[in-house]
Amino acid sequence: MGYKSKTIILAVVAFLLALLYIFYDLSGNIEYILPRRSIKVFAIILTGGAIAFATVVFMTITNNRILTPSVLGLDSLYMLIQTFIVFIFGANTLAMMSGEINYLISIGFMVLFSLLLYQFLFRGEKNNIYFLLLIGMILGTFFGSFTDFMQVLIDPNEFMIAQDRMFASINNVNTDLVYLSVIIIALVMAYFMRFYKYLDVIALGKDEAINLGVPYDYVVKRLLIIVAVLISVSTALIGPITFLGLLVVNLAYELMKTYRHFYIILSSVFISMIALLGGQFIVEKVFTFNTTISVIINFIGGIYFIFLLLKENKKW
DSSP, X not given: OOHHHHHHHHHHHHHHXXXXXXXXXXXXXXXXXXXXXXXXXXXXXXXXXXXXXXXXXXXHHHXXXXXXXXXXXXHHHHHHHHHHHHHHHOHHHHHHSOHHHHHHHHHHHHHHHHHHHHHHHTSSSXXXXXXXXXXXXXXXXXXXXXXHHHHHHXXXXXXXXXXXXXXXXXXXXXXXXXXXXXHHHHHHHHHHTTTGGGHHHHTTOHHHHHHTTOOHHHHHHHHHHHHHHHHHHHHHHHOOOTTHHHHHHHHHHHHHOOOOHHHHHHHHHHHHHHHHHHHHHHHHHTSTTSSOHHHHHHHHHHHHHHHHHHHHHHHO
């Protein structure tokens, strides 16, 4: 079966899952239920697409199928921001704060952190992407530790409110935030089209890309900014889902058996939509909201991550 056929099948499965989620057991006040389910599906498409797309680009830059944008520490920074608001201003401030303000604060700090990190690390010629990953992992660990420290000090009732922000949730997605995310993602994608042609060449490695005429440092810096914005938008919209990108992109590579980014990106986006739609359906219909989708995705993704590590270890 060719790349096109597999991509079409994934698209059809994602479309059918979206219809199933929207129209399954549709009874009662349809005028109220239908728009809410539709906006959830739209949020899933945006989030899944952004995470999958950013992870493909990031894996191409690092030339590693185990590393994901989460190593930059953006997920940990998001949790730190939410905890810091509760720690300084109290849980009532976080509860009363409008979704748009919290969304813009979270995105603003995460993108600003990424820009400062890139500016500092790429100032010299000797610093490379692997040094960036090392610093990102260290800062991510620091953010996580500082978050835990503040959580120990705050009131247990306030901790419960902060904890709600630390798990991905599609149930209470703000409609206005979805529309705002569409605008941001559309602008980022329009900017990305300038660099799309370089992806297949960058996947060959830095030396090969430079020899083939790619302005490597210029392109990589801007692709990293695109990755940071997409991950920031998706995390601020529904919360952190650490292993989603790792899971769907590796499944796409295994399924498509190609390094052509057009098919890898499309298949990754569709698999991500399938995983989120299927996971959210299970959360609502099977577990009756007793768990969150991030728990399911991270559980499966964590097992798959261990599998990938063992698989890579055997190659050595």
